[in-house]
Amino acid sequence: MRHTVPFLAALLAATPIAAQTIVFDPHLDLPKTAATPGWNGLNDPSSQFDLARAQSGGLTAAAVALFVAQGPRDPASLATAQRDAIARDAAIHAIADGNPTRAALARSPADVRRIVAGHRFAVVESLLNAWPAGDDVDAFDRWYARGVRIVGFVHAGHNQFADSSRPALQLGDRTAEHGGLSPLGRQAVQRLNDLGVLIDVSQLSDAAFDQVLALSRAPVIASHSDVRALVDASRNLSDAQLDALKAKGGVIAINAFSAYLHARSPQTTEAVAKLRAGYGLSESGSTVLSPEQQADYDRRYHEIVGAEPRATLRELIDAVDYAVKRIGIDHVALSSDFNHGGGVTGWSDVGETANVTAALRQRGYTPAQIEQLWGGNVLRVWQAAIDARNPRYRLAASG
Numbered sequence: 001m002r003h004t005v006p007f008l009a010a011l012l013a014a015t016p017i018a019a020q021t022i023v024f025d026p027h028l029d030l031p032k033t034a035a036t037p038g039w040n041g042l043n044d045p046s047s048q049f050d051l052a053r054a055q056s057g058g059l060t061a062a063a064v065a066l067f068v069a070q071g072p073r074d075p076a077s078l079a080t081a082q083r084d085a086i087a088r089d090a091a092i093h094a095i096a097d098g099n100p101t102r103a104a105l106a107r108s109p110a111d112v113r114r115i116v117a118g119h120r121f122a123v124v125e126s127l128l129n130a131w132p133a134g135d136d137v138d139a140f141d142r143w144y145a146r147g148v149r150i151v152g153f154v155h156a157g158h159n160q161f162a163d164s165s166r167p168a169l170q171l172g173d174r175t176a177e178h179g180g181l182s183p184l185g186r187q188a189v190q191r192l193n194d195l196g197v198l199i200d201v202s203q204l205s206d207a208a209f210d211q212v213l214a215l216s217r218a219p220v221i222a223s224h225s226d227v228r229a230l231v232d233a234s235r236n237l238s239d240a241q242l243d244a245l246k247a248k249g250g251v252i253a254i255n256a257f258s259a260y261l262h263a264r265s266p267q268t269t270e271a272v273a274k275l276r277a278g279y280g281l282s283e284s285g286s287t288v289l290s291p292e293q294q295a296d297y298d299r300r301y302h303e304i305v306g307a308e309p310r311a312t313l314r315e316l317i318d319a320v321d322y323a324v325k326r327i328g329i330d331h332v333a334l335s336s337d338f339n340h341g342g343g344v345t346g347w348s349d350v351g352e353t354a355n356v357t358a359a360l361r362q363r364g365y366t367p368a369q370i371e372q373l374w375g376g377n378v379l380r381v382w383q384a385a386i387d388a389r390n391p392r393y394r395l396a397a398s399g
Contacts, residue, residue, distance in 0.1 A: 021113075021116065021117075021371065022060055022061055022112060022113065022116050022122075022371070022374065022375040022376070022379070023058055023059050023060045023061070023353060023357075023374045023375060024060065024061040024062065024063075024112065024122075024333075024374060024375030024378055024379070025059060025061070025062040025063070025334070025335055025336050025338075025350075025353075026062075026063045026124075026126075026150070026221065026223045026224075026253050026333060026335050026378050027063055027065060027126065027128075027200075027202070027223040027224040027253060027255070027335040027336070027337055028048070028049050028062050028063070028064060028065065028335070028336050028337065028338040028339060028340075028342070028350075029064070029065045029067055029337070029338065029339040029340040030064060030065070030067070030088055030091055030092065030339060031044060031046060031047035031048070031049070031339045032046075033046050033047060034088070034091040034094075035087065035091070039091060039094065040094045040095060040097075040098030040099055041091075041094065041095040041098070041099070041103075042098070042099055042102070047338075047339055047349075048336070048338035048339050048342070048343060048348070048349040048350065049062070049064075049338050049339060049349070049350045050350070051095070051099055051102050051103055051121055053349060053350045053351035054121055054350040054351075054353075055102075055121070056351050057349075057350050057351040057352055057353035057354055058353050058354045058357070059121075059350045059353045060116045060121060060122065061106065061112050061115070061116060061121065061122035061123075061124065061375065062121075062122075062123065062124065062350075063124040063125070063126040063149075063150055063223065064092050064095065064123055064124070064125060064126065065126045065127070065128040065340075066085060066088050066089050066092060066125060066126065066127045066128070066143075066148065067088065067127075067128045067129060067155070067340070068081045068084045068085050068088070068129060068131065068132050069129070069155065069156070070129055070131055070154070070155055070156060070157035070158075070159060070164075070168055070171070071131075071171070072171060073131075073159070073160065078131070078132070078134060081131055081132040082132045082134070084132070085132040089125070089143075089146055092123065092125050092147075093105065093125075093146075093147070095121075095123050096123045099121075101120070102120055102121060103115075103120055103121040103122075103123055104120050104121075104122065104123065105123050105124075105125065105147050106122040106123060106124050106149075107147055107149060108149075108382075108383075108386065109379040109380075109382050109383045109386075112124065112375075112379060113379075124149055124150065125146070125147040125148045125149065125150075126148065126149065126150035126151070126152070126200065126223070127143055127148045127150070127151045127152070128152045128155055128200070128203075129152065129153075129154060129155040129159065130151060130152075130153050130154070130159065130161050130188065131154075131159040131160070131161075133161075133188075134160075135160055135184060137184070137187050137188050137191045140188065140191050140192060140195060140197065141191075141195065141393070144195045144197060148197065149197055149198060149382065150197065150198045150199075150200050150221065150223060150382075151192055151197050151198075151199060151200060152199075152200030152201070152202055152203055152204075152223065153181075153185060153188065153200075153203075153204065153208070153212075154203050154204060154208075155203055156168055156203070157171055157173055158173050158176075158177040158178070160182060160184055160185075161181065161182055161184055161185035161188055162178060162180065162181050162182060162185045162204055162205070162208040163176050163177055163178050163179070163180060163181075163204070163205035163207065163208050164203055164204065164205060165203055165204060165205050165206070165234040165235050166203070166234060166235060167283065167285075169276065169281040169282065169283070169285075169287075170279070170281060170287075170288070170289040170293070170294045170297055170298075171288060171289075171294075172285045172286075172287065172288035173285055174283060174284060174285035175283045176205060176207065178208075179207055180205060180207030180208040180210065180211040181207075181208050181211045181212065181215075185208070185211075186211070186215060189212055189215045189216055190215070191393075193216055193217045193218055193385075193388055193389065193390070194389055194390035194392075194393040195389060195390075195393050196218075196385055196386040196387075196388065196389030196393075197385060198218075198220070198221055198381065198382045198385040199212060199216055199218070199220045199221070199385070200220070200221055200222070200223045201213070201220050201221070201222050201225075201245075201250075202221075202222045202223050202224045202225045202255075203235065205234075206234075206238070206241070209237075209241055209244075210244070213244050213245070213248050213250075216248070217388045218384055218385040218387075218388035219248050219249035219250040219251070219381045219384045219385065220245070220248060220250045220381075220385075221250055221251050221252075221253065221333075221378065221381055221382075222237060222245065222250070222251070222252040222253065223253050223335055224253060224255040224257070224335045224337050224342075225237050225252050225253070225254075225255055225260075226254060226255050226257065226260035226261055226319050227242070227254070227319050227322050227323060228241075229322065230261070230318065230319055230322060231259075231260055231261060231262065231263045232263070233259070233260055235260055236260050237252060239326060242323060242326050242327050242331075243326070243327065245327065245331060246327035246328065246331045249331075249381065249384060250331065250381055251331050251332065251333050251377045251378055251380075251381045252323055252327075252331065252332060252333070253332075253333040253334055253335035253378065254316065254319045254320045254323055254332065254333070254334055254335070255335050255336070255337050255342065256311075256316050256334075256335070256336045256337060256342050256343055256344045256347050257311075257337045257341055257342050257343075258308065258309075258310045258311035258341075258343075258344060259305060259308065259341070261311035261315045261316055261318075261319055261344065262308070262309065262310075262311035262312075262315055264305070264308060265308065268304060268305060268307070268308055271304045272301065272304055272305070275297070275300055275301060275304065279293065279297055281297075310343070310344060310345050311344045311345070312344055312345045312346060313344055313345060313346030313347055313355060313356065313359050314346075314359070315344065316334075316344050316346075316347065316356070316359075317356075317359050317360065317363055320332060320334065320360070320363075320373065321363065329369050329372055329373070329377075330372065330377060330380075331377065332372075332373060332377065333372075333373055333374070333375070333377050333378050334356060334373055334374060336350070338350065346359070357370060357374070360373065
């Protein structure tokens, strides 16, 4: 087992990891190299995900995010975002189309099970940040036809659908813009329910989170979230949100993202505050940075937060334990956020996925519980979203 962290070495040697039927990561991203002509995700040392390492690490399925970062909401920026989204959609499809004997696109839980049973990697397409959809909810029908089955409305920054848990101060965001969902966002909840798409509540503001749960006919997923009681960050879910997610029948996928598993030091918090003040950024939304200033701000921001120590696999499992004790094993899963800042010591790329299984065993989780955490719960909630759809929106696609 390559890259096995020391405290797991003896366990792995003594107890070989039995292959799980499905080991499903519900949120990882494309690497920057996906824009390279001919890229198909088979072998990519610069990425935290490729098919070769997924196989060696025991990962059998993943939701790969079609993600475009939030930008200014003007026609030219939107047009660029839409072109970028089309290119990234093509890259996700290239993982399956370019490796037909090793991978296939999954449009339903049944597809995932069939593909994995056939010893291929199941690629599920998700959409994070619906900004490229513009003001047209029919865009979700078109993305559905392409294979998108999980949708999260926002990333870092408000958009036309909803408020984010992390306003983009550099774009002039205030603390809240819509008070949660916009009227368009409310329409989008209904349309996604009609299509049978699983709604992702990660990244939403608290108000938007509550409103999605109130409006949705189907359970939802937080595909890459952590626990606010352990690390007080707006990006994490509070105990009340965890309880609400359970009541809705949903799932939180505890995310291997250091900043939300390991609290920032006071020094880092102070340095970020000084950086923002230096650019005149505040929650009043009074300052909008130029593109050049934004790039410089982002570079300096990531230099500051990147100096923080990386969270450990132990801290990831601590968060899993907390969520399981709070809302039960049926409502918890795991995700990596690879290629977008994810990764902890012990699970730094897909090749180390078996380490997570070993750590769960060490904490006392049974094989059946590990199967739930590694995909069973996500497939269940996804199927519930499909079962709640409106028959007149069924398109010519499996699932």
